[in-house]
Amino acid sequence: MPYTPYGQPGAVPYGQPPRRSTNGLAVGSLVSGIVCCLPPLGLVLGLVALPQIKKKDQTGKGLAIAGIVLSALSSLLLVVGLATGGIGSAWNGFKKGVDEAAGARTPFQLRTGQCFSGDGKLEDYTTDIKIVDCDRPHDGEVAGDFKVTGFDRFPGDDALDDLAANRCEKVNAGYAMDTWAIPEHVWTYYYQPSKESWRTGDRLVTCVFASEKKQKFSGSLRSDSTTLNLDQSFFLITVNPIEKSVYEEPEEDPDEDFASNKEWAAELLVAIDAARSGLGQHTWPGDSAAPVAALRKQLDTASKRWSKLAGATDADAYWDAYETAWDALPEDLGAEARTALGLTGTPPKGEGTQA
Template identity: 35%
Template sequence: MSTPPPPYWPAPPPQQPYREPALNGFALASLLVGLLCLPPLGIVFGIVALVQIARKGERGRALAITGLAVSVAMTAALVLVTDRVADRLSDRLDTLQRLERVEGELTDIDEMREGDCFNVPGGDLLDEDPLIYRIACTEVHEGEVTSSTRFPAGRFPGAPELKKAATDACWKAQDAYAMDTWALPSYADMYYFAPSRDARGGDRRLLCVIGTAEEEHRGSLRKDAGMLKPEQVAFLRVMNQADLALGSGPETEIDEALPEYRDWAREVDLALAGEARMLAGAQEHPELAGPARAQLKEVEAARAGWQRAAKATKPAEFQGAWDEASGALSVDTEKALRGAYGLSTTVPDWLAEQSGGDSGGSSSAAA
């Protein structure tokens, strides 16, 4: 009897060596392109990589996600930068177009002096660092320099201090330059170009200007002593000084700065005292006697109010005295007096607005 053959077991198939999935090329390309050159293309590569990795089981999913995120971020940054560059380029092109139409000779602001007239691109007298084109005052111009000075050396003033110093100095310069401020055209206003803390070379020049950009203007607005009679000059100096004092009050509320308001009241009273002396002397001239007497009566009443304000111990007390003093001065009375002196009787817009018309109210300057 024969022995049965052993059972047959087929040999196992040969084992295949392990092969790591291939790295998806688009995943790497997404990161490199997003970082180095074309972020929008990196977004496309990142999306393609994720689709292929899911379908083929390739490696690089984390790399593709990173590349996609980087490409999105770089694209956003690129859009932002491009937008800013486009805005600047547009502004530069607009400026260049305006420059082609500016009349005058390009002049450094440091070279401008009292009496010079000029134009600026677009008539923008509020530009902090304008291009100045000097031109003869007989030609159409947008600005006229009333003063060119420098801030003293030492600590550079802060913004509020700089604004107050520049405003005070330029109102004084305008009054001294134009003298009969009622004769200024309604479209004329005070502007200034003040230095900045980082101005080139430490330049501290303050340029005070009468701006006439709102309407086409020719001719100088300057009136020096040689253009006026001595009595007109004396009158205008005193009246302008009083207006400056009236317009230079504190900017804070009375409740917060009563001592400053009292000091201001004393300054106004002192300025009005000078006006009173001038008016007392003017009564010796027959043609001035009547208007000067009427103005003097109002000035003395106003002084009494300001003197009470200077002694006020409570904000409400100061306010009451201030209102009384302001109401004592009539625009009509000053208008008649100016007419007697042979000066302009056109009430400035700012004064008409403060008084609610051509009569009544304070004659303080708008500062």
């Protein structure tokens, strides 16, 4: 038996009555009535508590009555909500909010293959991006990412721009090999570490396809080894370098920069020769064999014309060979063969998707 200050086991101060306990059910009734989670429970607990309080001479009568009143009101509201559909609407609103919050991302949380939309301009996506189904209209699609290495300190925005532009062009090209499936208003973009995020350890560059001027697009642009068969992949790997070289023609004409134009013509010739050789080394299935053979024949002629262009000795000779070289290069780069292989057979309008 514990010792009490007054020397007698269990003794209480003189002239002061024993302390009355508070009924637990009364407390439970009030709490249930306040939180409104299980209003009938609060009502039941309060009704059971009242006779117990009287019988055991406990405190908590006010708590029980308050719990009964609050629970009764909550029960009434619950019945009305179920009858009018208000509870369902509130739940749906809550669920929608949770879903939207779960879909919110920053570019540094995006993963390859995810499609996203954002409020505001493209450069504002860093603060408000929402992951959406690629079948729905969206603003961008993630092609991949890479980590920046080789810098002990923040290298500056310009240095990161150069690095991201170069690397993301390759990342995007590998992700969307069927370039004709890319809408004309969709281009290569990227998100890079800022000076502030660099301090927190951020080294990730996210490469994306994104639409200009908020023109949304639908459907995934992904066409790589995960979505293409062997024949489709081989055709695109073989032919795409020609398309890439075409878009790299120097802005200055041969009279202004003959050396750059001649170098470009030589690079395009290499792409043409590699394509016509590669196409001849593969066994093409079914209906694709004939159109692929026709494309290869066209490339044979193009090789001869571009060889003359690349071998021009001066600007005048370059101009003399220029038109015939372009005329020999198949404008559609094998549209019939692409269609036969199940690829996109119609090129997008405009200047393509090179960044």
